[in-house]
Amino acid sequence: MVDFIYHNPTKIVFGKNKESLIGAEIAPFGVKKVLLCYGSERIKSDGLYKKVTDSLVKEGIAWVELGGVVSNPKLSKVKEGIALAQKEHVEAILAIGGGSVLDSSKTIAVGALVKNDVWGFFIGKATIEKALPVFAVMTLAATGSEMNGFAVVSNEETKQKYSIHSEHIYPKVSILNPELTKSVPNDYLAYSAVDIIAHVIEGYFTASTQPHFQSRMVEGIVKTVMESTEILLQNPEDYNARAEFMWAATQALNGSTTAGTNPSGFPNHMIEHSLSALFNIAHGAGLAIVIPAWMQWFKNQNHAQFERFSKEIFGLNSVDEGILALKNWFAKIGAPVHLEEASISKNEISAIAENAAQTAVVWGMNAVYTKRAIEDILHNA
Numbered sequence: 001m002v003d004f005i006y007h008n009p010t011k012i013v014f015g016k017n018k019e020s021l022i023g024a025e026i027a028p029f030g031v032k033k034v035l036l037c038y039g040s041e042r043i044k045s046d047g048l049y050k051k052v053t054d055s056l057v058k059e060g061i062a063w064v065e066l067g068g069v070v071s072n073p074k075l076s077k078v079k080e081g082i083a084l085a086q087k088e089h090v091e092a093i094l095a096i097g098g099g100s101v102l103d104s105s106k107t108i109a110v111g112a113l114v115k116n117d118v119w120g121f122f123i124g125k126a127t128i129e130k131a132l133p134v135f136a137v138m139t140l141a142a143t144g145s146e147m148n149g150f151a152v153v154s155n156e157e158t159k160q161k162y163s164i165h166s167e168h169i170y171p172k173v174s175i176l177n178p179e180l181t182k183s184v185p186n187d188y189l190a191y192s193a194v195d196i197i198a199h200v201i202e203g204y205f206t207a208s209t210q211p212h213f214q215s216r217m218v219e220g221i222v223k224t225v226m227e228s229t230e231i232l233l234q235n236p237e238d239y240n241a242r243a244e245f246m247w248a249a250t251q252a253l254n255g256s257t258t259a260g261t262n263p264s265g266f267p268n269h270m271i272e273h274s275l276s277a278l279f280n281i282a283h284g285a286g287l288a289i290v291i292p293a294w295m296q297w298f299k300n301q302n303h304a305q306f307e308r309f310s311k312e313i314f315g316l317n318s319v320d321e322g323i324l325a326l327k328n329w330f331a332k333i334g335a336p337v338h339l340e341e342a343s344i345s346k347n348e349i350s351a352i353a354e355n356a357a358q359t360a361v362v363w364g365m366n367a368v369y370t371k372r373a374i375e376d377i378l379h380n381a
Contacts, residue, residue: 001211001260008254009167010147014176014247016239019048019137022094023055025173026135031092033062034135035085035112037105038096039069043139048180052096052137064088066108072276072283073100075119075155082111082118085132092133095171099143099152102136106151106169109134119155121164123362128166136174141181141246142192142284144199144253146174154277159355161277162362176250178242186233190333191284192249193229197222198287199252203263204309205295205302210261215305217257219312224248226313229333265365268294271374274355281342288335289342292327293380297373299323339381349378 013021026034034056043049056063066081085093085108093112095105109132111118120126136146145151149170154161184192200218204210225248231241251257268290275286299306299319310322327337336342339349353374360369 002209002262004259006255006259008147008170008256009172010170010254011173012147012176012250013173014243016177016179018175018177019180020051020055022052022135022137022173022175023057023059023061025175026056026061026092026094027059029092029133029172031061031133033064033088033090034092034094035066035081035088035090035105035108036063036094036096037066037069037081037101037108039067039098039101041067042183043096046183048096048137048139052094063094064090069097069101069104071100072154072161072280073104073152075153075157078104078107078111078118078153081105081108085112090132092135095134095136096139098138098140099145102134102138102145102171103143103151103153105136106131106134106145106171107153107164108132109169110164110166122153122155122160122162128164128168131166131168134169134171136171137180138174138176138246139180140184140188140192141176141178141242141249142195144196144250146171146176147250147254150253152273159277160358161273162359176246178239178246181242181246182236187334188282188284189229189232190330190335191282191288193225193245193333194284194288194291194330194335196225196249196252198268198284198291200257201291201309202266202268203258203261205298205305206264206267207258207261208264210305214257214259214261215308217251219309221248221252221257222313226329233333264368265363267298267365267369270359270363270365270369271352271356271377273359274352275342275344278348278352278355279342279344281344285336285342288330288337289339289381290377292323292330292337293377295323295326296320296380297377339378346379349375352378
């Protein structure tokens, strides 16, 4: 185990009807006006918007709204939010939604306090030194953004999907009520499951130092996600399955699974970001395509860990059988596992690899993930 410092400043409030507490959680920070960010107008028809705003009114907190945030959040919408936040002199950002809404909110929180183009933070031209406080009420369990300092945004003009990371954009408080995820359709439940699994197995397979304790944490999360996904596909009303799925999603990317390890990045996410940037497919759908192909390409770099994964997750002794079992499980829950299933032609591989190779440079992974290497991976997809 390598030395580490673990500090996560986000407060989690978990359980039924906890969204009604958001005003009381924001008030101690001295905030009197927030930018309320959300995606679908459904939050107004299903009562969530009223619960949240009633909570704000009770604490004397005013708000202005930014709706219409979409999956694979767009830089243009972020810039709209920054302009609104600056014009209205808001003191915090409140996200109601999933990872796309929260990532947009984090980026707005950074951009609202600077004059320069916020995209500069994504391409390494600027360092985040401050941000407005961010709060969240989650309606989707997947990204783990509710308890980490990451945000991912797509630049529509350059066709780039990049990320930022800073201690300044950890949410101050995140509300997690599993009941709020009931409206998530089965396809996005499947994509969410894939995303959670990807978050933990990236480090699990790439770390040169991987303590048994961390491996067991990862395996526990993977097993929990697989089990709860299958339950929810059959019985969407199962609260305990929703609760376990949601908490597993948070734990998957809050830093706990990689503490004491030295993972070498997120290669599957890096490649998938090009799929969703170029073809606007759901992030989890793209990961389901990339992960089995990458595993086949990478397996000999860490054969013992792949063997362990096969045995611990599927009870199999063969590495190849384990990879196939994961691929088959993705397909079983309704995720695409080949490019063609996402209406992406093999003829696009060169363009995807070119785009991903640019991301590899930004992420410092270009020594291994050259355009040729990425093409080799995608030819298995």
